Amino acid sequence: MIDYSPMNIKIWSRLGSCGAFGQAALFLPEINDKVVMLTxxxxxFSGLDRFKxxxxxxxxxxxxxxxxxxxxxxxxxxxxxxxxxxTYATFASMRCADQIKVNMGYMNLPIKLVGLxxxxxxxxxxxxxxxxxxxxxxxxxxxxxxxxxxDCTATIKATIAAAQIDAPVYLRLSGTMxxxxxxxxxxxxxxxxxxxxxxxxxxAIIAIGSMVYNSLKAAEILEQNxxxxxxxxxxxIKPLDKEAIQDVLKNKLIVTVExxxxxxxxxxxxxxxxxxxxxxPPHLIIGVNGAYPHAASYPYxxxxxxxxxxxxxxxxxxxxxxxx
Amino acid sequence: xSNMEKYTKAFCQAFEIDEETAKKLKFxxxxxxxxxxxxxxxxxxxxxxxxxxxxxxxVDLSSFEKGQEILAKYDITF
Numbered sequence: 581m582i583d584y585s586p587m588n589i590k591i592w593s594r595l596g597s598c599g600a601f602g603q604a605a606l607f608l609p610e611i612n613d614k615v616v617m618l619t620x621x622x623x624x625f626s627g628l629d630r631f632k633x634x635x636x637x638x639x640x641x642x643x644x645x646x647x648x649x650x651x652x653x654x655x656x657x658x659x660x661x662x663x664x665x666x667t668y669a670t671f672a673s674m675r676c677a678d679q680i681k682v683n684m685g686y687m688n689l690p691i692k693l694v695g696l697x698x699x700x701x702x703x704x705x706x707x708x709x710x711x712x713x714x715x716x717x718x719x720x721x722x723x724x725x726x727x728x729x730x731d732c733t734a735t736i737k738a739t740i741a742a743a744q745i746d747a748p749v750y751l752r753l754s755g756t757m758x759x760x761x762x763x764x765x766x767x768x769x770x771x772x773x774x775x776x777x778x779x780x781x782x783x784a785i786i787a788i789g790s791m792v793y794n795s796l797k798a799a800e801i802l803e804q805n806x807x808x809x810x811x812x813x814x815x816x817i818k819p820l821d822k823e824a825i826q827d828v829l830k831n832k833l834i835v836t837v838e839x840x841x842x843x844x845x846x847x848x849x850x851x852x853x854x855x856x857x858x859x860x861p862p863h864l865i866i867g868v869n870g871a872y873p874h875a876a877s878y879p880y881x882x883x884x885x886x887x888x889x890x891x892x893x894x895x896x897x898x899x900x901x902x903x904x
Numbered sequence: 905x906s907n908m909e910k911y912t913k914a915f916c917q918a919f920e921i922d923e924e925t926a927k928k929l930k931f932x933x934x935x936x937x938x939x940x941x942x943x944x945x946x947x948x949x950x951x952x953x954x955x956x957x958x959x960x961x962x963v964d965l966s967s968f969e970k971g972q973e974i975l976a977k978y979d980i981t982f
Contacts, residue, residue, distance in 0.1 A: 587947060594943040603940065630940060757943075 582607055582736060584766035592732035595627065596757035598696050600732035602627020604739035605664065609635060612662055612743055618653055620646040620667040626696060628666070650676040653691040654683030662690060662743055668702070669695025669711035669752060673718055684748035685721040691749075692742045698728075698754045699790060699839030700868070700881040707872035716844025718750040719818055725771060726817040728752040728846075730792035731762040734815060737769035745771060752817075754789035754839055756878055762793050762813070772816045774824035780810035782904070783896055784828035784861075787837040788814055788846050794882075795837050797889030798896065805893075807900055817846055825853045828861075832904040835864045835896050839887060842867040864899045866892060907953075908982050911975070914948035915968060930967040953980055 582588075582604075592600040605628060608615040617639045619626050632639045642649040646667050656663040665672070672695040673680070683689050698711045718726050725747050729738040735753060742749040762777070769775075777792070778799055787795040792813045799809035810831060812824055828834050834854070836847040847865030854860050868885045882888055886895060905913075915926035919936040931937055937945070946962055949955070949971070955978045957965075965971050972982050 587951065590947040590951065591944045594947050595940065599940060599943065624939070627940070629938060633935075 582740075584733065586764070589733050589761060589764065592736060593759050593761045594757065595732065596759050597729070597732055597735045597753035597755050598625055599627040599757070600735040600759075601666070601694060601696075601739055601751075601753060602629070602631060604736040605631045606634065607740070608662075608664075608743050609638065611740065614660060615662045615664065615743055616640065616656055618642065618649050618656075618663055618665040620644055620649045620665075620671065622667055622696065626666040626694070646671045646675050647679050650679035650683060650691065650693065653693075654679070654687065654689050657683070657689035657691050658687075662692065664692040664694055664739075664743075666694040666696060668709055669698035669714045670709060672696075673711065673714035673750070677717060680718070680721055680724070684724050688723045689748060690746050692751060693749070694751045694753065696753050697756075698752045700873070700885065701754060701756045701790075701878050703873065703876055703878055703881040706875035710872065712841045712868050712872075713844065714750075714752060715817055715838070715840050715846065716848070719844060719849060723748055724818065725749045726752065727771065727815060728754065728788040728817055729815055730787075730789060730813045731755075732759050733761070733763040733767075734769065734813075737767075738815065741769055741771050752789060759790070760793040762796065769815070772819050772821055774821040775813040775815065776810065776824075776827075777813055778809070778811040780808040780831070782807050782831065783809040783833045783835055783900055784812065784831035785809055785835045785837060785896070786812045786814045786824075786828065786846065786850060788817060788840075790839050791837040791887065791892075794887060794889045794892055798837075798892035801889060801893035802897060805897055807897055809896070814846060817849055820849050820853055822853060825850060829857070832861055833864060833896070833900050834861050835866060835899075837887070837892055838867045839882075839885075840867050842869045862899075862903055864896065866895055907980055910952045911949070911972065911982065914952045915945065918945040918948045927968055931965075949975070953978065955980075
């Protein structure tokens with residue numbers, strides 16, 4: 581049993597989402613003895629060193645051969661195993677797109693593809709390692725469930741939920757070490773069921789992954805400036821929680837916030853859901869817009885992309901005052 | 905509880921070891937002090953002394969002895 585004590589939550593936060601994933605992995609064989617871990621040269625980076633020591637026969641390192649890894653994961657899944665395959669989110673989603681289409685989409689095999697460092701968090705390595713298109717790619721593949729946990733405790737929950745569902749899953753992990761804590765205690769995580777973290781009547785902010793914390797902070801700034809903002813953690817991007825979308829229709833402005841391109845991600849998913857409604861609030865999509873940034877530190881890149889709490893709040897406030 | 909008692913307790917709790925072992929400990933001396941255990945120790949120290957360690961200090965925290973030197977930067981005396 582996982583102990584969701586305040587100290588463990590702090591430790592997971594310190595480890596970051598990759599380390600937290602590795603901690604969750606240690607518990608998976610207790611839940612399902614068919615779980616195997618596959619990685620493309622990122623055993624330590626995926627937090628899997630302890631798993632390797634404890635279950636050496638259940639961990640397979642493919643080296644830098646991501647496409648091979650996903651193909652083998654398909655074989656494992658076909659034989660009744662529950663394979664988790666880890667690599668950088670950009671390699672997971674884009675380099676392996678054909679293997680994903682065939683194995684996860686067409687054959688509907690329950691591979692759990694883990695995209696590490698999604699977004700801008702390894703921006704120091706340059707555009708090759710940034711992952712700003714992964715949700716767009718994965719959303720377009722039928723059958724794939726997409727999870728984007730808001731913090732490290734949610735990462736633990738999402739990993740376990742992914743192991744328990746008989747479906748292909750893309751687990752999108754964002755943020756860095758010392759990941760801000762959104763969930764300070766144990767909570768219910770249900771795939772497809774968004775979580776309202778804060779109520780508000782003017783604006784409804786729907787966020788994923790690392791942007792949930794920044795959106796909560798942005799909502800605090802907005803409150804100080806007289807704009808009441810609701811914040812929703814849309815941890816499951818696909819299937820989207822339609823009830824949660826219905827619920828924000830009473831707000832005057834819907835805002836989606838993601839550490840991803842504004843094309844094809846959470847914003848697009850919500851917009852597709854809203855498209856046929858005759859009456860609905862305007863929808864502001866906040867994310868990365870434009871060309872690939874140059875290599876730089878994570879905080880700098882977030883600032884340049886307008887994804888800090890202050891810049892998110894400013895963008896929302898300006899739009900709200902302009903059109904509402 | 906004195907600072908030394910709090911400090912030793914943080915090591916004991918992070919790695920589930922006794923005080924004697926804690927006082928001689930260096931990084932990776934025991935399986936529990938791996939990269940995951942390291943962050944557990946950091947979290948225990950931060951909680952015990954209500955501080956937030958800088959990234960460079962987290963990297964430098966390589967032994968029981970070194971840790972005391974690092975905490976001195978945060979005005980924690982032993």
